[in-house]
Amino acid sequence: MLPVLLFGLLLGAAAPARAHAVPRASDPADGTVLRTAPRHVTLTFSEPVGLLTGSFRVYDPGNHRVRTAPADHAPGRSDTARVTLPARLGPGTYTVAWRVVSADSHPVSGALTFSVGARTAAPAAPPARPAEHPVTTALHTLARHLAYLSLALLLGTAAFVAYCRPPATAHLRVPALAAAGTLLAATAAGYLLRAPYEQGTAPATALTTAALTHTATTRPGLLLLARAALLLLAAAGAALLRARRVRLPRRATVAAGAVTAVGLCLTWSASGHAAAGIQVPVAIAAATLHLLATAAWLGGLAALLWTLRRTPVPDRLPASVPARFSRLASASVTVLVLTGVYQSWRGLGSWQALTGTAYGHTLLAKLAAVTALLLAAACSRTWTTRLTGTATPTVAHAHPLRRSVLAEAAVAIVVLALTTLLTGTVPGRAATEPATASAPVPAGIPAAAVITIPFDTGAPGGHGTVQITLDPGRTGRNSVQAVVYGPDGGLSSVPGLRVTLTLRDRRVGPLDTRVTDRGGYWATDAFTLPLPGTWTLKATVRVSDLDQVTVSAPLRVAR
Numbered sequence: 398m399l400p401v402l403l404f405g406l407l408l409g410a411a412a413p414a415r416a417h418a419v420p421r422a423s424d425p426a427d428g429t430v431l432r433t434a435p436r437h438v439t440l441t442f443s444e445p446v447g448l449l450t451g452s453f454r455v456y457d458p459g460n461h462r463v464r465t466a467p468a469d470h471a472p473g474r475s476d477t478a479r480v481t482l483p484a485r486l487g488p489g490t491y492t493v494a495w496r497v498v499s500a501d502s503h504p505v506s507g508a509l510t511f512s513v514g515a516r517t518a519a520p521a522a523p524p525a526r527p528a529e530h531p532v533t534t535a536l537h538t539l540a541r542h543l544a545y546l547s548l549a550l551l552l553g554t555a556a557f558v559a560y561c562r563p564p565a566t567a568h569l570r571v572p573a574l575a576a577a578g579t580l581l582a583a584t585a586a587g588y589l590l591r592a593p594y595e596q597g598t599a600p601a602t603a604l605t606t607a608a609l610t611h612t613a614t615t616r617p618g619l620l621l622l623a624r625a626a627l628l629l630l631a632a633a634g635a636a637l638l639r640a641r642r643v644r645l646p647r648r649a650t651v652a653a654g655a656v657t658a659v660g661l662c663l664t665w666s667a668s669g670h671a672a673a674g675i676q677v678p679v680a681i682a683a684a685t686l687h688l689l690a691t692a693a694w695l696g697g698l699a700a701l702l703w704t705l706r707r708t709p710v711p712d713r714l715p716a717s718v719p720a721r722f723s724r725l726a727s728a729s730v731t732v733l734v735l736t737g738v739y740q741s742w743r744g745l746g747s748w749q750a751l752t753g754t755a756y757g758h759t760l761l762a763k764l765a766a767v768t769a770l771l772l773a774a775a776c777s778r779t780w781t782t783r784l785t786g787t788a789t790p791t792v793a794h795a796h797p798l799r800r801s802v803l804a805e806a807a808v809a810i811v812v813l814a815l816t817t818l819l820t821g822t823v824p825g826r827a828a829t830e831p832a833t834a835s836a837p838v839p840a841g842i843p844a845a846a847v848i849t850i851p852f853d854t855g856a857p858g859g860h861g862t863v864q865i866t867l868d869p870g871r872t873g874r875n876s877v878q879a880v881v882y883g884p885d886g887g888l889s890s891v892p893g894l895r896v897t898l899t900l901r902d903r904r905v906g907p908l909d910t911r912v913t914d915r916g917g918y919w920a921t922d923a924f925t926l927p928l929p930g931t932w933t934l935k936a937t938v939r940v941s942d943l944d945q946v947t948v949s950a951p952l953r954v955a956r
Contacts, residue, residue, distance in 0.1 A: 434486035458489030488514035553696015846870025893939030
């Protein structure tokens with residue numbers, strides 16, 4: 398049952414990981430008209446970003462790709478991406494498509510336009526190029542899930558043996574070796590898929606010399622190599638000691654295991670959410686402790702379940718073993734609560750993000766699963782107390798403990814799946830961070846495309862419709878107006894509204910319209926739709942400080 402549940406969760410949670418760096422400003426600003434051609438296009442992000450070979454693709458008004466120098470950072474600014482343009486650019490509108498890698502290892506892409514002298518009618522569409530390859534994304538996500546699961550099982554089994562001291566440990570070598578092998582394989586797969594994942598290309602490009610070399614120069618790639626080296630070093634050391642029949646003192650073994658465990662966890666925390674944003678050193682320490690506690694509790698739980706399964710006769714397993722694990726689990730839960738509260742505060746940034754962002758929704762789901770896990774653990778603790786208080790344990794005493802531990806393990810798999818999914822979701826603090834407004838430009842010409850989208854935040858009175866008008870609704874310069882209607886059909890004044898458009902099959906977007914409140918309605922006179930096609934229009938409606946929702950609809954844009 399557990400393998401089937403795990404496989405289902407892995408497939409269900411294998412959604413594309415969303416990027417976490419948020420563009421704050423651009424020079425030139427999106428949609429602006431310049432008297433003279435700029436020498437550089439510079440993007441500033443909310444966190445440091447890594448550059449790719451093709452981080453920038455610049456197209457002239459005739460859809461010809463402009464030859465540019467390799468992308469780099471502005472001097473002393475790792476949170477910028479910059480490309481140098483040719484000395485002479487002709488008049489017209491230019492489209493800049495960009496793709497960089499966030500400090501927390503996820504790629505992010507978008508586009509902007511600027512015009513030299515005057516706007517042209519509509520730049521032609523760049524060659525179609527998807528933002529991500531579905532097979533690469535699915536394999537990369539699956540490798541991350543397997544890596545988390547195998548790490549928890551490996552470290553949890555080691556902690557169970559070291560602290561709970563079962564009388565026989567030979568039967569635990571099978572899950573421990575399986576976890577170590579799976580972790581090494583998942584790490585190798587993650588390294589090979591790293592470059593295709595960043596570039597949005599097919600898995601077949603993973604084995605090229607350029608891809609392997611590029612990954613070795615990035616922080617995620619170096620951390621994956623460090624993880625593999627730690628695993629191989631630990632395996633080689635254990636094999637050497639076993640071949641020479643040497644047994645280290647228990648304290649030395651525990652110390653070596655603890656150093657290896659911390660090193661392995663650091664390869665995650667130093668490349669995830671903790672590596673970007675505020676209070677990075679504290680965040681990395683908290684993330685490392687959180688992962689260690691998760692492994693000790695959930696991986697140790699799997700080891701206890703395996704031990705109970707392999708010990709059908711109760712009196713062969715001392716009652717002190719589940720009693721010790723109960724204390725280990727209690728300590729792990731304490732660490733998880735303390736580090737989890739800090740990580741939640743750091744990732745969310747506000748109560749609004751808890752209910753109004755995908756990160757907040759996933760966090761709430763994880764909290765619900767952890768609550769269920771604690772209830773199952775309480776049942777296990779009750780049966781453990783009864784078992785330790787019985788002078789002569791019988792099968793009748795052990796069976797309820799086995800059942801409660803099995804239920805606890807099933808919920809633990811859900812928690813691990815949600816934890817992995819959370820690492821691939823944009824933090825609420827970044828998702829709600831406003832972008833820098835660009836300079837206004839004159840309004841568009843008459844004619845319009847009107848989209849009406851219903852919304853419902855789930856809160857009382859938090860539903861209605863938002864009507865968005867793009868004028869003229871074709872490629873080129875547009876004005877945007879948005880009106881929110883409440884439950885009664887009347888005009889509703891909301892504290893926040895954000896409207897973006899994304900053209901996924903062209904790797905363009907999301908483009909922020911940057912509408913502002915104009916007293917009863919939201920509008921901007923300065924938005925440029927650079928390409929024709931079917932765009933995805935998204936509106937994030939905030940009806941209160943705590944309640945917001947994002948809704949979307951397709952928008953067909955012609956030349």
